[in-house]
Amino acid sequence: INPALAFGTGHHETTYMMIQAMLDIQFENKTVVDIGTGSGILSILAKKLNAKKVTAVDNDSLTINNFFENLHLNQINENDIDFSINDCLMIKNFNDDIILANINTNVLLKLIPRISCRSSIMVVSGILNTDEKSIIQVIKNSDKKILNKYAKNEWLCFSINL
Numbered sequence: 001i002n003p004a005l006a007f008g009t010g011h012h013e014t015t016y017m018m019i020q021a022m023l024d025i026q027f028e029n030k031t032v033v034d035i036g037t038g039s040g041i042l043s044i045l046a047k048k049l050n051a052k053k054v055t056a057v058d059n060d061s062l063t064i065n066n067f068f069e070n071l072h073l074n075q076i077n078e079n080d081i082d083f084s085i086n087d088c089l090m091i092k093n094f095n096d097d098i099i100l101a102n103i104n105t106n107v108l109l110k111l112i113p114r115i116s117c118r119s120s121i122m123v124v125s126g127i128l129n130t131d132e133k134s135i136i137q138v139i140k141n142s143d144k145k146i147l148n149k150y151a152k153n154e155w156l157c158f159s160i161n162l
């Protein structure tokens with residue numbers, strides 16, 4: 001992965017935990033959305049884990065070239081992942097089996113309650129230890145259940161049953 005201006009080499013704690021959480025989930029024949037895709041590392045892994053359909057979303061147009069360069073570096077056809085520039089809080093419906101979001105805690109606090117698709121799994125990171133209580137509270141208040149918690153240094157990651 002060439003990170004260029006985008007976030008996500010697999011070395012940062014949040015990306016590392018997202019990958020760890022993804023390896024604990026069955027992706028075969030599932031639909032996936034990667035919110036805040038950046039370099040595309042999580043979308044690429046989802047495709048390599050045999051996801052049926054992968055959608056990648058980022059709000060920064062500077063990620064476009066880097067995203068497609070990383071698809072090429074990983075022998076993934078650019079038509080195999082749907083990529084768009086969009087604000088995740090403007091997306092009306094999430095109908096995917098697996099939702100990945102390695103983004104800012106403040107955005108997660110707004111996003112988690114908006115997602116209502118049942119029998120889906122959401123994996124979230126970008127959360128500092130100091131924000132753990134607020135994330136757990138919004139998960140519980142949204143009638144969602146924490147499946148797993150991952151921790152690395154001062155960072156946290158949660159997989160959530162929606």
